[in-house]
Amino acid sequence: MEIGKLMACYCKAREIQSFYSSCLTNDSLSPKERGLLIHLIKNASLSSNLLREYCQIQAKEI
Incomplete structure (x- = not known):
């Protein structure tokens, strides 16, 4: 898989984490x-x- 797609997955995971955190308020x-x-x-x-x-x-392997 391309590193860019993996980074997009990472960003989405962080976005979801942020959303759940905001729900705690x-x-x-x-x-x-x-x-x-x-x-x-x-x-x-x-x-x-x-x-x-x-x-x-x-990234280190590239």
Whole structure:
């Protein structure tokens, strides 16, 4: 896959993480909803970190 497409995936993962984070500002969230959002944020962060690391490795190989 092209590095540009991988970087686009990375950017989308960060965008999703940011969106989930902004949802945490809602004061009417139940503890379960808040926990779910935190879990989703962690997963999005893991995804973006994996993509970033892979892109860095690929960039060094070029």
